[in-house]
Amino acid sequence: MVKSFQAKRKALGLVVNFETEKGAQTFISLDSEKEEFISIARTVGFQITTCWEYSVRNPFSRYFLGKGKVKEIKNYIDDHPEIDCILIDFEVSPSQQRNLEDYWEMPIYTKNAIIHQIFALRACTAEGKIRVELAQLQYQLSRLTGRGKQFSRTGGGIGTRGPGEQRLEKDRRKVQKRITFLNHEIERIQKQKEVQKSLRKARKVPVVAIVGYTNAGKSTLLNAITGAKVYVKDQFFATLDPVTRRAFLPEVGETVFTDTVGFIREMPPTIKEAFWATLEETKEADLILEILDVSHPDYFSHFQTINQTLSEIGLDQFSKIVVLNKVDLLSDLPRLEKEIRENDHVFISAQKEKGIEKLLSLISYRLQNQIQKLSFEVSWSELGKIEKEIPRYGYIKDLEAKEEGRVKIECAVRKEKVEHLQRILSK
Numbered sequence: 001m002v003k004s005f006q007a008k009r010k011a012l013g014l015v016v017n018f019e020t021e022k023g024a025q026t027f028i029s030l031d032s033e034k035e036e037f038i039s040i041a042r043t044v045g046f047q048i049t050t051c052w053e054y055s056v057r058n059p060f061s062r063y064f065l066g067k068g069k070v071k072e073i074k075n076y077i078d079d080h081p082e083i084d085c086i087l088i089d090f091e092v093s094p095s096q097q098r099n100l101e102d103y104w105e106m107p108i109y110t111k112n113a114i115i116h117q118i119f120a121l122r123a124c125t126a127e128g129k130i131r132v133e134l135a136q137l138q139y140q141l142s143r144l145t146g147r148g149k150q151f152s153r154t155g156g157g158i159g160t161r162g163p164g165e166q167r168l169e170k171d172r173r174k175v176q177k178r179i180t181f182l183n184h185e186i187e188r189i190q191k192q193k194e195v196q197k198s199l200r201k202a203r204k205v206p207v208v209a210i211v212g213y214t215n216a217g218k219s220t221l222l223n224a225i226t227g228a229k230v231y232v233k234d235q236f237f238a239t240l241d242p243v244t245r246r247a248f249l250p251e252v253g254e255t256v257f258t259d260t261v262g263f264i265r266e267m268p269p270t271i272k273e274a275f276w277a278t279l280e281e282t283k284e285a286d287l288i289l290e291i292l293d294v295s296h297p298d299y300f301s302h303f304q305t306i307n308q309t310l311s312e313i314g315l316d317q318f319s320k321i322v323v324l325n326k327v328d329l330l331s332d333l334p335r336l337e338k339e340i341r342e343n344d345h346v347f348i349s350a351q352k353e354k355g356i357e358k359l360l361s362l363i364s365y366r367l368q369n370q371i372q373k374l375s376f377e378v379s380w381s382e383l384g385k386i387e388k389e390i391p392r393y394g395y396i397k398d399l400e401a402k403e404e405g406r407v408k409i410e411c412a413v414r415k416e417k418v419e420h421l422q423r424i425l426s427k
């Protein structure tokens with residue numbers, strides 16, 4: 001299992017800057033990388049008291065870092081007894097981790113292990129918990145595989161399977177079996193969801209998905225729009241499971257809004273695999289709200305990460321609106337508004353509920369190309385039936401009593417449902 005952490009531990013943080021070929025581009029500064037690493041660590045209760053950075057061109061096989069650096073760190077931790085663990089923002093092999101832990105005489109936690117732990121702490125639904133366990137097991141399996149070579153050397157001679165490797169083989173099989181079981185569980189839950197989804201599809205309610213970097217304010221926006229009470233916290237990955245709520249939009253009618261798991265730079269592949277499936281629902285969306293914390297110094301790099309992730313999931317061609325959130329924290333909003341003058345960008349403060357009206361009217365406008373306005377008359381006796389039918393894929397704007405027991409209805413319905421409604425009216 002991935003090691004469990006105790007809260008409030010003082011840690012030394014190590015960040016590695018991989019020296020790249022000349023001309024290689026990075027969108028995030030080392031300071032920001034450190035800042036993000038410190039925030040990730042804080043989320044699970046570590047306090048990074050000092051964060052050091054090292055440049056690495058080619059990792060060394062024994063300790064990943066060079067012997068001189070490893071010794072320098074050892075001297076530092078010997079002089080600072082308050083430090084009781086080391087956090088590293090890079091992945092080392094299991095044997096390198098063991099060598100470093102032996103040398104430094106304290107536990108090491110990698111950034112990937114910490115992110116797995118955050119997900120484990122946050123998961124609250126049955127599905128979320130299964131996905132976290134799947135991610136953890138996949139992570140464990142990848143590490144068991146790496147460790148095999150090391151053990152076989154100490155176990156038996158060349159060409160034989162030593163006791164170490166046999167045990168590992170057993171561990172691997174056990175983990176693999178559990179993964180297969182959990183995958184079946186996910187499939188079962190997925191089937192139940194399909195039923196709900198097809199019901200929603202039959203009703204043709206427009207769906208708007210909210211996606212973005214972690215901590216950008218996705219849940220706060222969902223709450224502001226729909227009055228939902230989704231958990232909001234200044235921490236990474238507060239939301240893991242997609243949350244769906246409804247709101248009424250003028251000119252469109254009932255609309256479903258979906259909050260999703262946040263994105264982050266260098267998401268561990270095991271977490272990606274387990275959680276991006278939850279973004280599958282986003283593919284059903286009619287519109288995507290791509291939300292950015294515009295007060296964050298790295299918001300442009302976040303924007304890059306979101307777009308890259310959307311393209312990996314196959315959502316980059318979707319109709320979207322870019323929502324620039326947390327403008328209340330900006331000292332010079334007018335300057336930014338001048339700089340970013342795009343039709344599909346909206347500045348808001350989800351927390352202070354500023355700009356929400358403008359955003360909603362843009363959403364309505366964008367959804368309206370799927371909506372057709374209709375006006376017709378029915379008899380009073382038919383009215384009850386029609387009043388039940390229309391909200392399934394639109395809404396009634398106005399009713400007007402006419403002569404000879406007739407009522408004029410003005411409504412807006414999804415375009416693909418117009419024929420269906422006309423058939424009902426002609427019966």
Ligand SMILES: Nc1nc2c(ncn2[C@@H]2O[C@H](COP(=O)(O)OP(=O)(O)OP(=O)(O)O)[C@@H](O)[C@H]2O)c(=O)[nH]1
Pocket residue numbers: 212213214215216217218219220221231232233234235236237238239240261262263325326327328329348349350351352
């Ligand atoms: N000042 C300010 N803070 C905001 C605004 N919107 C959200 N926040 C704060 O930002 C933090 C993160 O908000 P969430 O809504 O939980 O963010 P999220 O994108 O859902 O985050 P994850 O679920 O963790 O990915 C919370 O402390 C919010 O109160 C805003 O417009 N202005």
Ligand SMILES: [Mg+2]
Pocket residue numbers: 218219220231232238239
């Ligand atoms: Mg959230």
